[in-house]
Amino acid sequence: MASTAANLSTLFGNQVNEDLMVFVDDEHSLGVCRAAASDLGASTDAIQDGGIVEALNRIEPGHSPKKVVADISRSLDPEADVTRLVRKMGPTNHLIIIGTSNDVKVFRKMIALGAQDYLVKPLTAEDFVDAVDHVDKAGAAANTAQSGKLTVIIGVRGGTGASTIATNLAWIMANEERMTTALLDLDLHFGTSTLSLDVESGGGFREALENPHRLDKLFLDSAITKAGDRLAVLGTEEPIEEFVDVNPDSIDTLIGEISQDYSQVIVDLPRHLLPTQGALLASADTVVLVSDQTLAGIRDMNRITQAMTSLSTKGRIVRVISRVGSERVAQVAKADFQKALEEPAQYFVPEDGKTVSVCANAGKAVSEVNMKAPITKVLREMAADLSDYEEPKKKGLFGLGSKKPKKSKKAKG
Missing domain, CATH: 3.40.50.300 (P-loop containing nucleotide triphosphate hydrolases)
Known part of the structure; x- marks a missing residue:
C-alpha cells in the first residue's frame, strides 16, 4: 500500500484520505477496521463513524479516495445512496459495501449498482483486509489492461x-x-x-x-x-x-x-x-x-x-x-x-x-x-x-x- 494512504487532504472543509476511507455504522465494525488499518498501510483517521450517509457528506465529485468502504446498515434507501456515492466517486475509484443482509440478491444488486464487493456483518478483520486487497489487485489489473x-x-x-x-x-x-x-x-x-x-x-x-x-x-x-x-x-x-x-x-x-x-x-x-x-x-x-x-x-x-x-x-x-x-x-x-x-x-x-x-x-x-x-x-x-x-x-x-x-x-x- 502506498505511503500516501496516511496523508489527509482538506477538501471542501472536510478531511478526505487520498487512498482509502471507511465509513461504518457500529462500534464492532469500527474497532475491527481500525485494528486492521495498519495491515493496509492506512491511518486510523481514515476509519470514520457514520456509514454511507457520512460518506456522501464527505466526498465531493473529483475528490474521492481511490477506495471507499461504506456501511448501508442504517440507510433509509440503500440503493439510491449507493448510486449517488458511485457517481460521486467516478469511474476510476472503487467502492466496497458493508450490510447486514446475507441474501445473494442484495449482493448482486450492489454489484449492479457499481460496488466492487459486498461484505456481511459481523465484520472480521480478515474479510475486511482481503476485500480491500482484492480491489487493489483488480484495479491494478484494469489499469494495466x-x-x-x-x-x-x-x-x-x-x-x-x-x-x-x-x-x-x-x-x-x-x-x-x-x-x-x-x-x-x-x-x-x-x-x-x-x-x-x-x-x-x-x-x-x-x-x-x-x-x-x-x-x-x-x-x-x-x-x-x-x-x-x-x-x-x-x-x-x-x-x-x-x-x-x-x-x-x-x-x-x-x-x-x-x-x-x-x-x-x-x-x-x-x-x-x-x-x-x-x-x-x-x-x-x-x-x-x-x-x-x-x-x-x-x-x-x-x-x-x-x-x-x-x-x-x-x-x-x-x-x-x-x-x-x-x-x-x-x-x-x-x-x-x-x-x-x-x-x-x-x-x-x-x-x-x-x-x-x-x-x-x-x-x-x-x-x-x-x-x-x-x-x-x-x-x-x-x-x-x-x-x-x-x-x-x-x-x-x-x-x-x-x-x-x-x-x-x-x-x-
Whole structure:
C-alpha cells in the first residue's frame, strides 16, 4: 500500500484520505477496521463513524479516495445512496459495501449498482483486509489492461469551431492513426457530431445519461452509432422543448464503461456544463480549450484556465486558437494575443471556410475532403499530440528504417 494512504487532504472543509476511507455504522465494525488499518498501510483517521450517509457528506465529485468502504446498515434507501456515492466517486475509484443482509440478491444488486464487493456483518478483520486487497489487485489489473486516454474539448466561446475540431480529431485518430476511438457529443439538443459524420443518432444516449445505474455493455452498444470500423459516436438531437435531466455524475459512469473498449475517448463538452463536471475535468488526461483570436476569447480562455485550477484538473491543458485568418474581423494580433494569455496557445487552426463548408454538406471529415490543406496539417499534428501517436517505421534499403521524430509541441503558426 502506498505511503500516501496516511496523508489527509482538506477538501471542501472536510478531511478526505487520498487512498482509502471507511465509513461504518457500529462500534464492532469500527474497532475491527481500525485494528486492521495498519495491515493496509492506512491511518486510523481514515476509519470514520457514520456509514454511507457520512460518506456522501464527505466526498465531493473529483475528490474521492481511490477506495471507499461504506456501511448501508442504517440507510433509509440503500440503493439510491449507493448510486449517488458511485457517481460521486467516478469511474476510476472503487467502492466496497458493508450490510447486514446475507441474501445473494442484495449482493448482486450492489454489484449492479457499481460496488466492487459486498461484505456481511459481523465484520472480521480478515474479510475486511482481503476485500480491500482484492480491489487493489483488480484495479491494478484494469489499469494495466486499459490504455484509454480521455480528452475533453471545450469551446470557451460560441462559434469557435470546437465541435468541428473534436469531430475531426476523433476521425483522424480512428482512421489515420488506426486507434479505437469514441466521440461523445454532450450538446444534447444542438450537437453536430452525428450530422458532421453523416450518421444517425443512437437511441439510448439520453437514457444512459439519465439512468447511469442501468449502464452495461449491452445497453451501451445500443446507444452507440458506428462511423467506421474504429470510430464510435454518442450523440443525440433531443426535442428542443424537452428538458434533459442529466445527473451531474452520470457522464463519469458512462466514460468509465466506454474506456474499457476504446483507446481514445474524445468528449465535446459545452461550456454551460462546466459547473457540473468537476469530476470529468479532474480525470481528463488533456483538456483542450478552443478560442477565437478576439479580446473576449482572451478573457474567457483565462477565466476557464483559472477554473481548471480550482477544479483540481490534473491533466495537461492545451490552448487552441481557431478560425485564424486575414479575412476574420476583430482579431487581436497573434503576438498580443499570446502575451495576454496566462499561458501561450500551442496550436493555431487556420480559417478554411471553403473546405469546412464542403465537409458540412457532404458529411465528411476535413482529411477526406482536402488532405493537403493547412487546416488538415494542424489537426493531424494536434491529434498525434493528444493521442501520443507516432508514425510507424518506414522500411528503407535492406529493410532498415528509422522512426520519425515526434512532432514538436511548440506553437503552430
